[in-house]
Amino acid sequence: MRSTSIIRLFLVAGALAAWEAVRRLDLVHAILLASPSEIARAAFDAGDPLVTAFRTTFVEIVIAIAVSWTLGVGAGLAIGMNRRLGDFFAPILSSAFAVPKIMFYPLLLVWLGIGPVSKIAFAVFTSFFTIALTTMDAVRAVDTRVVPVVRSFGASRATIVARVLVPLALPGIVSGLRIGTALIVIGVIVAEMLASFNGIGFWISSNRSSFNTPEVYLGIVLALACSITISSILSRIERRFGAWREAERAREGVDARTGGGTF
Numbered sequence: 001m002r003s004t005s006i007i008r009l010f011l012v013a014g015a016l017a018a019w020e021a022v023r024r025l026d027l028v029h030a031i032l033l034a035s036p037s038e039i040a041r042a043a044f045d046a047g048d049p050l051v052t053a054f055r056t057t058f059v060e061i062v063i064a065i066a067v068s069w070t071l072g073v074g075a076g077l078a079i080g081m082n083r084r085l086g087d088f089f090a091p092i093l094s095s096a097f098a099v100p101k102i103m104f105y106p107l108l109l110v111w112l113g114i115g116p117v118s119k120i121a122f123a124v125f126t127s128f129f130t131i132a133l134t135t136m137d138a139v140r141a142v143d144t145r146v147v148p149v150v151r152s153f154g155a156s157r158a159t160i161v162a163r164v165l166v167p168l169a170l171p172g173i174v175s176g177l178r179i180g181t182a183l184i185v186i187g188v189i190v191a192e193m194l195a196s197f198n199g200i201g202f203w204i205s206s207n208r209s210s211f212n213t214p215e216v217y218l219g220i221v222l223a224l225a226c227s228i229t230i231s232s233i234l235s236r237i238e239r240r241f242g243a244w245r246e247a248e249r250a251r252e253g254v255d256a257r258t259g260g261g262t263f
Contacts, residue, residue, distance in 0.1 A: 016036050019036055020037060023035035031213055032213070033213070033217075034213045034216070038217075039218050041214065042217075046215070046218070050222075053198055053199055053203040053222075056116065056198045056199040056200075057189065057192065057200040057222075057223075059116070060119050060120050061123070061184060061188050064123035064127070065181060065184055065230070067124050068123065068180060069131065069177060071124070071128055071132075072130070072135060072176070072180060073132075075135075076135020076176075077135060077139055077161065077165070079132070079136045080138070080169075081161070086140055089136075090136065093129050093132055093133040094133065097133055101187070102190070104122075104125065105122050108121050108122050108125075109195055114195050114196065114197065118191065119187075119191040119192060119199070122187050122191045123188045123191070124184075125187075126184065126186070126187035127184045128180075130179050130183060131177060131180040133176070134172055134173065135176055137172060138169035138170075138171070138172025138173050138175075139169045139172075141169070141172065142164075142165055142169050147165075174234055174237060178231065178234050181227075181231070181234065182231075185226055185227050185230070188201070189204070193205040200219050200226075201219075203219045204216050204219035
């Protein structure tokens with residue numbers, strides 16, 4: 001494990017060194033590419049405007065994640081647990097997923113204004129269908145024989161959802177959350193680039209118009225940092241429940257060999 005980390009570190013360092021050399025040797029024009037040292041200098045010189053832009057985008061992303069995860073997972077669970085609702089809404093969710101969401105953003109600007117609310121709403125709208133659809137599929141893939149067994153022991157509906165369905169469907173739910181969260185980050189930044197007065201997207205757009213290439217790359221690095229941070233949090237959630245799932249699978253194998261039930 002340690003050797004793998006060292007190799008990864010050397011690879012990253014080598015890539016950064018090669019990137020820096022390309023600019024030092026002027027193999028690519030400064031308008032097209034900024035070196036790591038130029039990006040670091042831009043970050044050092046940016047000061048408060050950069051902090052404000054990052055804080056604005058980060059708050060918008062966090063709020064959009066909270067709303068989208070709640071609505072998407074809630075809708076997916078409700079639809080996935082009811083076969084009739086699933087049969088009715090699955091084609092609708094699939095069709096809505098394929099529709100380009102960007103064409104609705106002008107309407108959100110008219111309804112909600114140019115401020116943060118329209119960015120949050122667009123990000124939620126962009127990610128909701130993905131999260132709801134993957135959650136629904138994950139719940140419907142759970143072995144339905146589990147539910148009657150747990151219910152026979154007097155478990156309430158809420159207990160069945162929280163202690164059985166969600167943990168068993170968690171890998172599929174987390175996969176949907178991972179994709180949906182990436183769409184949230186993209187949605188917020190794209191919305192800021194199109195119409196905004198602040199945020200990382202506005203930072204990238206305004207500096208691109210002024211041909212400030214290091215600042216543009218700095219905005220891209222900050223956007224990547226947001227995505228990587230959120231992805232690492234999701235990975236921790238997935239690992240936390242991974243041990244539980246492995247124990248459950250081993251238990252199912254023992255039951256199958258001894259002729260027992262699912263639990």
